[in-house]
Amino acid sequence: MAAYLVGVVLFFLGIAVTIALHEWGHYITARAFGMKVRRFFIGFGPSVFSVRRGETVYGLKAVPVGGFCDIAGMTAQDELEPDEQHRAMYLKPWWQRIIVLSGGVAMNIIVGFVVLYGVAVTSGIPNPDADFSARVGSVQCVPDRQIDATTLSECLGTGPAGEAGVRVGDRILAVGDREVETFEEVRDTVQQLPGETVTLRIERDGVLVDVPVIVEEATRLDASGREVTVGAIGVTSQPPTDVYKKFGPVEGVGATARFTGDMIEATFEGLLAFPGKIPGVVASIFGAEREIDGPMSVVGASRIGGELVERSMWDMFMMMLASLNFFLALFNLVPLPPLDGGHIAVVLYERIRDFFRKLRGKTPGGPADYTRLMPITVGMAALLLSVGATVIIADVVNPIRLFG
Structure with missing residues (x-):
C-alpha cells in the first residue's frame, strides 16, 4: 500500500x-x-x-x-x-x-x-526494428474441432502446410492475392477460406517461393461459444525477438x-x-x-x-x-x-x-x-x-x- x-x-x-x-x-x-x-x-x-x-x-x-x-x-x-x-x-x-x-x-x-x-x-x-513479420514457428496437424475455450481435439500428421512443404522459419508475405505483414493477418485470411486451395508467397533464405496449400475445414468456438466453420493450414507463429531493447x-x-x-x-x-x-x-x-x-x-x-x-x-x-x-x-x-x-x-x-x-x-x-x-x-x-x-x-x- x-x-x-x-x-x-x-x-x-x-x-x-x-x-x-x-x-x-x-x-x-x-x-x-x-x-x-x-x-x-x-x-x-x-x-x-x-x-x-x-x-x-x-x-x-x-x-x-x-x-x-x-x-x-x-x-x-x-x-x-x-x-x-x-x-x-x-x-x-x-x-x-x-x-x-x-x-x-x-x-x-x-x-x-x-x-x-x-x-x-x-x-x-x-x-522499432523488432521483427513482427509472419514467420513460421512450427508446422503441425489441424485439430478438427474445439472442445472448450482452451482445449482442441487430438490430431495426427504434419498438416496441410507441412504436406505442402512449408518449413519452420519461412516468412509468409502473401496469402493468395492479399499481402500480409503479421501472423494475425495470415490467420484471419486463412480462416475465411475453408476447403479452398490458396497459394502462400514465402520468403526462404532470401528466395521467394510460391507454395499451394489446401486449407482444411475445422470448427472453432466464437466469442459467444457458438461453433463456426473456419479454415486452417496448421502453422504457428515464431515469437518475435528483441521486442524490448536497451540502447546505448x-x-x-x-x-x-x-x-x-x-x-x-x-x-x-x-x-x-x-x-x-x-x-x-x-x-x-x-x-x-x-x-x-x-x-x-x-x-x-x-x-x-x-x-x-x-x-x-x-x-x-x-x-x-x-x-x-x-x-x-x-x-x-x-x-x-x-x-x-x-x-x-x-x-x-x-x-x-x-x-x-x-x-x-x-x-x-x-x-x-x-x-x-x-x-x-x-x-x-x-x-x-x-x-x-x-x-x-x-x-x-x-x-x-x-x-x-
Whole structure:
C-alpha cells in the first residue's frame, strides 16, 4: 500500500511538472521576443502563494491540474499599462506569435522525448526494428474441432502446410492475392477460406517461393461459444525477438526518435477517437464495464501510476508520463479557443487574410476581434469542464484497473 501511495503522489507531481513545463515553454519564448509576462501560475482556483520577481508574478494555486502564462496583449482587446504598449504580443510579428503559442506544445514533445530516452538507455523501450513479420514457428496437424475455450481435439500428421512443404522459419508475405505483414493477418485470411486451395508467397533464405496449400475445414468456438466453420493450414507463429531493447547513449537517440513518432501517431489516433468514447465513460458511471483504453483524468492516471510503482514497473510509469506529455501537446493543438491551437488558428487567419488584402492593393486588416470568438471560447471551456468532471467521476466510482 505504501508503494502504491508513493506512485499516486509521484505521478500526480509528474502531471503538475508537465503542466508547469508546458507553461514555461510559453514563458521562455515570450521573454525571448521581448514580450512582457505579467503572471506565471501553476494550477487554478485560489492562490496558495505568489511572489513578484522583476515584472512577473509567480505563484501556485490550490488546484494544481492546470496553469497559465499571462502575456501582455495576447489579444487587441486586452487592457495594457503604459509600459506594455510596445511589448504587447498582438503587435509582434506573426511568426513570433506562432512560436510563443507553440512553445508549450514543443516543450511537451521535448519532455516526452527526454523521458523516453532515459527509459531507452536504462531499461529499454519497444524495439522499432523488432521483427513482427509472419514467420513460421512450427508446422503441425489441424485439430478438427474445439472442445472448450482452451482445449482442441487430438490430431495426427504434419498438416496441410507441412504436406505442402512449408518449413519452420519461412516468412509468409502473401496469402493468395492479399499481402500480409503479421501472423494475425495470415490467420484471419486463412480462416475465411475453408476447403479452398490458396497459394502462400514465402520468403526462404532470401528466395521467394510460391507454395499451394489446401486449407482444411475445422470448427472453432466464437466469442459467444457458438461453433463456426473456419479454415486452417496448421502453422504457428515464431515469437518475435528483441521486442524490448536497451540502447546505448548514441543509438538510443535514433531509436527514441522513432518510438516517439510511433507514440505521437498513436496519441493522435486516440485523440480522434476521444469523443466517441465519452458515452462509454458516462455508462461506466452507472455500472457498465470501463474500457481499458478509454479516457482518464488526473485521478485515474495517478491511480494507474500507483499500480505501476507498486509492482516496480518504473519503465511503464515513465512511458505513461511521456504519453501524457504527447497527449497534452496534441490536445492543445486543437484549433479552438481557449486552447493554444485556437489562438494559432487566429494568427494564421490574420496572415492569410492580409495576404489576400495585399493582392487586392489593400492595407493589413489589423488584429482580430476576439470578442466575436467569445461564444466559441465559453462553449469550449464549458465542454472541457463538463467532460473533465465526467471522467473524474468515472475514475472515482469505476476506475480503470490494469491488474484486475
